[in-house]
Amino acid sequence: MSQKPQIKACREVARSRLFRVEELELKFSNGVERTYERLGSFGSGHQAVMVVPLLDHNRFLMIREYAAGTEDYQLTLPKGLVEPGESLAEGGNRELKEEVGVGAKQWHYLSEFTLSPNYMRNQIHVMAAKDLYEERLEGDEPEPMEVVEWSFDRLLELNEREDFSEARVLAALFLVKEKLQSGWLKETND
């Protein structure tokens, strides 16, 4: 395994309300020098969490939300930033209540994902939530979100849909499916 390149300099080269671009001067262990750009975290550096809300061992809930990047509605999972003082499960539960209108009694940690680690620091924690109950919290969403029930035996069909494209959502769903097939959460009641 290679020795990490040395970071000879790191400076901010652009900034907006949400985004910060940094320029890195790197020297690789073979002597090659390169200048890279990367994004600082968006969303103020807080931790982010994405939730797979499970109805049972096959069915889960998704939301349909407007995505400003691609300018269209997208089927996705509830997610958001964890606020100061919240645990990941507490932040996830608040987002669930705001976006789906349910809370969850059981929380199980799954993974931490990066989006494009060559260009971004951004990471998101992924949790599965079980034992759902109805409870709605008022969030900062501009409009109510449609809630859609889907199932793990239809993930290839989900991938084919025009209104679905988000890699981290697909990764989270396949991960839960494979873990459930391997006996995960078997000890809990269904």
Next chain:
Amino acid sequence: MSQKPQIKACREVARSRLFRVEELELKFSNGVERTYERLGSFGSGHQAVMVVPLLDHNRFLMIREYAAGTEDYQLTLPKGLVEPGESLAEGGNRELKEEVGVGAKQWHYLSEFTLSPNYMRNQIHVMAAKDLYEERLEGDEPEPMEVVEWSFDRLLELNEREDFSEARVLAALFLVKEKLQSGWLKETND
């Protein structure tokens, strides 16, 4: 399904060599108005392609590459920008030769992924490549990449590794695994 919000204004608010930040003024169909920020494409707007290089119906090749965003080496799949005049398969084959040291005779389209469609336009095409042959092309990589063989029956183990985190790579691998289990590519020889 909701009517799309109206984009009342879109202006550039920050720019660097690779990144461009846009501010959008949106009016949702219920009358609520919001100002969002999003990233324009990084990498000059060219199409991007990520490749799953298949050795057989269980084994595939990965690379270990330095990721400037997270400042460490990451297990990932070969990927890059498609150059003008190249098809997706031609761009994928060039990246394979540069990063892995193999080409592929058979190319199969899988999907188009977004990373964070709320905040970015970026999309990447995913292709599976079969019938590999040895051929190395000189790319713009700062150092040679370690090539690692992995298998579809060890994806949960991959997800647990410290040097693996990239959601789009995990999504692509699970997608190929599930499609292979559903009889995909069965018509070709192994």
